[in-house]
Amino acid sequence: MPEEKMVNIYIMNKQYEVPAGVTIMKAMEFAGYQFVRGCGCRGGFCGACGTVYRKPGDFRLRSGLACQLQAEEGMYLAQIPFYPANRSTYDLQELTPELSTILTHYPEVTRCLGCNQCTKICPQGLDVMDYIAAAQRGDVEKAAHMSFDCIMCGLCVSRCPAEIVHYNVGILCRRLYGRHIIPKAEHLAKRVEEIKSGKFDGELNDLMGKSQEELTKIYDDRDMEQ
Amino acid sequence: MYTAEMLELIKVVEQTREKRMSETFPRINVEEKNKLLRGFHPDYMDGAMRPVQLGPNKGDALPHEHVDILESRSWVDPADVDLEKIDFDVDVLVIGGGGAGTSAAIMAAEGGADVLMATKLRHGDANTMMAEGGIQAADKENDSPPIHYLDVMGGGGFLNIPELVSALVSDAPICIEWLENFGAMFSKFPDGTMNTIHGGGTSRRRMHFAHDYTGAEIMRTLRDEARNRGVKVLEFAPAVELLKDDQGQVAGAILYNMETEKYYIVRAKAVIMATGGSGRLHINESPTTNHYGATADGIIMSYRAGAKLAFLNATQFHPTGVAFPEQVVGQLVTEKVRGLGAQLVNIEGEQFFYPLETRDAVSSAIIRECRERGKGLTVPSGSGVWLDSPMIDIIHGKGTVQEELPAMFRMFDNFGIKMDETPIIIYPTLHYQNGGVLINDKAETEIEGLYIAGECAGGVHGRNRLMGNSLLDILVFGRRAGMNAAEKIKNVKVGKLNLEHAAEYNQELDKLGLNERVSPILIPDYRYKISG
Ligand SMILES: Cc1cc2nc3c(=O)[nH]c(=O)nc-3n(C[C@H](O)[C@H](O)[C@H](O)COP(=O)(O)OP(=O)(O)OC[C@H]3O[C@@H](n4cnc5c(N)ncnc54)[C@H](O)[C@@H]3O)c2cc1C
Ligand code: SF4
Ligand code: SF4
Numbered sequence: 201m202p203e204e205k206m207v208n209i210y211i212m213n214k215q216y217e218v219p220a221g222v223t224i225m226k227a228m229e230f231a232g233y234q235f236v237r238g239c240g241c242r243g244g245f246c247g248a249c250g251t252v253y254r255k256p257g258d259f260r261l262r263s264g265l266a267c268q269l270q271a272e273e274g275m276y277l278a279q280i281p282f283y284p285a286n287r288s289t290y291d292l293q294e295l296t297p298e299l300s301t302i303l304t305h306y307p308e309v310t311r312c313l314g315c316n317q318c319t320k321i322c323p324q325g326l327d328v329m330d331y332i333a334a335a336q337r338g339d340v341e342k343a344a345h346m347s348f349d350c351i352m353c354g355l356c357v358s359r360c361p362a363e364i365v366h367y368n369v370g371i372l373c374r375r376l377y378g379r380h381i382i383p384k385a386e387h388l389a390k391r392v393e394e395i396k397s398g399k400f401d402g403e404l405n406d407l408m409g410k411s412q413e414e415l416t417k418i419y420d421d422r423d424m425e426q
Numbered sequence: 427m428y429t430a431e432m433l434e435l436i437k438v439v440e441q442t443r444e445k446r447m448s449e450t451f452p453r454i455n456v457e458e459k460n461k462l463l464r465g466f467h468p469d470y471m472d473g474a475m476r477p478v479q480l481g482p483n484k485g486d487a488l489p490h491e492h493v494d495i496l497e498s499r500s501w502v503d504p505a506d507v508d509l510e511k512i513d514f515d516v517d518v519l520v521i522g523g524g525g526a527g528t529s530a531a532i533m534a535a536e537g538g539a540d541v542l543m544a545t546k547l548r549h550g551d552a553n554t555m556m557a558e559g560g561i562q563a564a565d566k567e568n569d570s571p572p573i574h575y576l577d578v579m580g581g582g583g584f585l586n587i588p589e590l591v592s593a594l595v596s597d598a599p600i601c602i603e604w605l606e607n608f609g610a611m612f613s614k615f616p617d618g619t620m621n622t623i624h625g626g627g628t629s630r631r632r633m634h635f636a637h638d639y640t641g642a643e644i645m646r647t648l649r650d651e652a653r654n655r656g657v658k659v660l661e662f663a664p665a666v667e668l669l670k671d672d673q674g675q676v677a678g679a680i681l682y683n684m685e686t687e688k689y690y691i692v693r694a695k696a697v698i699m700a701t702g703g704s705g706r707l708h709i710n711e712s713p714t715t716n717h718y719g720a721t722a723d724g725i726i727m728s729y730r731a732g733a734k735l736a737f738l739n740a741t742q743f744h745p746t747g748v749a750f751p752e753q754v755v756g757q758l759v760t761e762k763v764r765g766l767g768a769q770l771v772n773i774e775g776e777q778f779f780y781p782l783e784t785r786d787a788v789s790s791a792i793i794r795e796c797r798e799r800g801k802g803l804t805v806p807s808g809s810g811v812w813l814d815s816p817m818i819d820i821i822h823g824k825g826t827v828q829e830e831l832p833a834m835f836r837m838f839d840n841f842g843i844k845m846d847e848t849p850i851i852i853y854p855t856l857h858y859q860n861g862g863v864l865i866n867d868k869a870e871t872e873i874e875g876l877y878i879a880g881e882c883a884g885g886v887h888g889r890n891r892l893m894g895n896s897l898l899d900i901l902v903f904g905r906r907a908g909m910n911a912a913e914k915i916k917n918v919k920v921g922k923l924n925l926e927h928a929a930e931y932n933q934e935l936d937k938l939g940l941n942e943r944v945s946p947i948l949i950p951d952y953r954y955k956i957s958g
């Protein structure tokens with residue numbers, strides 16, 4: 201760790217001296233915080249640690265994930281560990297992958313003003329406004345792919361003047377796409393049938409009865425797909 | 427950003443790349459592997475373990491960090507708890523909101539049970555969310571559950587419990603189809619055929635994936651489905667102790683609201699423990715890939731209730747943890763990077779091991795390369811070796827890294843390293859709890875009313891889990907636990923609740939003079955330091 205170099209950051213307006221370059225999450229712990237909220241995976245996957253900050257002399261509001269963002273001199277920050285959201289309930293099996301489905305569950309997508317605040321704040325660098333636009337047009341496939349890397353941190357929601365809950369629109373589109381648009385895997389359905397009919401039971405039972413030595417030999421000799 | 431010295435060393439890797447690309451490093455056989463493990467795997471290092479002094483596994487040597495948790499007092503003073511005032515009265519209590527818990531909750535609810543899920547962080551803040559690489563299932567023409575079985579057994583050192591492995595490989599395609607029906611976006615070809623690749627120790631390409639957000643895709647899909655089905659969830663309300671009734675069956679738990687510091691008493695006809703792993707115990711003082719709540723809570727609660735542990739002395743170190751940059755040391759570099767063709771390369775630009783051997787072997791080989799052969803790189807946290815990631819775009823076409831490994835690319839890019847252009851530096855990191863509470867193929871323990879699923883359970887993977895078999899295991903045994911619990915509760919009558927098992931455990935600790943620590947620890951304490 202480059203311990204030698206320390207920087208000052210302001211956690212909710214309190215100044216702390218922390219090692220330069222560590223993540224905000226580790227910096228906050230170094231300062232004495234023990235997280236209950238605002239910390240989940242610690243690896244950029246769960247969206248628990250959305251953070252907003254400003255830098256001295258700059259009017260811009262910046263954002264990041266506390267577990268990924270590095271501490272820099274003068275950062276003035278707060279976490280947004282929770283932001284109330286609207287979520288619709290549905291039975292995926294009954295839905296069709298089209299515009300009317302999206303409008304039934306999230307009619308507010310049509311209120312988008314095109315302000316681009318959601319895209320600007322997204323710590324994953326997603327084109328959030330564009331995936332909402334795709335959903336608004338009923339382009340489920342595009343919205344599904346464009347929103348795929350969304351970690352549901354909710355920062356976009358906190359900024360949206362149209363009160364849209366982007367990540368919930370995103371997951372609806374992804375599930376619609378995964379269930380109703382991309383074809384099912386035929387080889388998978390076939391294998392499930394075979395298993396249910398007991399096709400492999402004999403062979404499995406046979407293997408289960410083998411000694412360690414016998415298994416070792418079969419294992420060492422097994423052929424490998426290239 | 428790499429140092430000037432590292433940039434110089436990268437040139438060596440680049441110089442040998444073309445030649446290396448045409449070479450396959452030879453695999454090792456079982457005997458050679460055993461020798462390598464004994465010599466270099468952290469499990470076999472002197473002083474890594476000590477025998478636990480009480481409970482069902484008394485006398486077994488386990489890592490110190492686990493023994494510390496096991497030789498600890500209950501959170502609650504059994505004499506102080508009023509068990510008459512029930513806050514939640516349900517059929518099935520699921521403890522843990524990761525992939526195993528959520529699968530269990532969905533299936534228990536589908537079986538007609540009234541389900542409550544209690545979880546420590548938010549629903550989905552879990553190791554499941556972090557899995558990148560993929561999930562195994564033998565669903566292609568050239569593959570079969572028996573072939574999968576053999577790979578699993580070989581990976582586990584042939585010590586895995588056969589009935590569990592048989593359940594794992596037989597249910598695998600069923601679970602993938604279950605997820606497909608829930609709309610999980612697996613990477614597929616346009617006709618619907620699953621895109622599958624190799625993982626360490628697989629003899630067929632059976633690794634299914636969703637870019638490198640496989641676990642996230644599974645977790646958020648299951649969570650969404652559980653929400654649609656109205657499963658009740660209590661967040662930031664970890665279980666701290668199990669409850670039993672006067673028949674000795676597990677009959678609920680005490681939850682602790684971490685925000686209000688209030689306790690809740692839950693009465694349940696069956697309990698499914700799905701609290702995941704233990705990376706945050708930092709076994710062997712290692713950094714870890716695990717989420718914040720991976721503190722072995724389910725192990726100690728089940729152990730106090732009398733359940734036996736298996737293979738908890740086998741810890742998985744993932745071969746490729748980040749070794750540089752320092753800010754993200756210990757974070758995972760998914761095995762998929764090797765699955766897509768990247769080789770392991772030492773400071774002299776030589777390949778030194780078959781990249782897709784089982785994890786225990788690859789980790790040991792990297793440790794040997796650095797420690798014994800002195801061919802590792804020096805980094806601020808110690809040593810590391812190269813993982814030649816630019817090979818991926820050369821093999822599969824420009825843009826593959828960014829397309830197939832967006833999370834990985836994003837993490838390194840954050841620190842000014844373009845992994846599609848320069849190799850990255852890696853070293854083994856604490857990753858997975860191979861063992862846990864012993865279960866049978868119904869996800870039952872020997873204690874009536876207590877089911878275990880997921881990383882908290884032990885036996886399925888023997889001494890070493892293969893990549894892609896844990897995401898699978900949480901679905902297979904999560905579903906089985908949920909279905910079996912829903913069936914079982916139809917005939918269960920809960921008697922008077924008590925905490926005698928915890929009181930007795932405390933007394934025994936007193937006798938041993940071990941009364942200082944308290945567990946489960948719930949969350950690690952990283953205050954005033956820089957954590958791993
Ligand atoms: C970075 C990473 C990458 C991985 N990649 C892969 C991969 O590619 N393929 C693969 O197959 N496997 C992979 N794994 C392993 C796999 O993801 C996990 O083993 C698996 O998801 C564990 O699932 P689980 O439901 O048992 O536990 P988790 O998903 O960890 O869920 C446990 C839940 O229980 C909660 N909990 C803990 N204690 C308590 C308590 N006292 N009370 C209530 N709740 C509690 C936790 O907070 C958490 O929400 C990876 C793991 C990690 C960490
Ligand atoms: S789209 Fe919104 S919720 Fe998703 S990662 Fe970006 S800011 Fe977070
Ligand atoms: S923040 Fe809201 S209104 Fe603005 S572009 Fe995004 S979705 Fe539209």
Ligand code: FES
Pocket residue numbers: 238239240241242243244245246247248249265266267268351
């Ligand atoms: S803690 Fe999960 S994204 Fe930061």
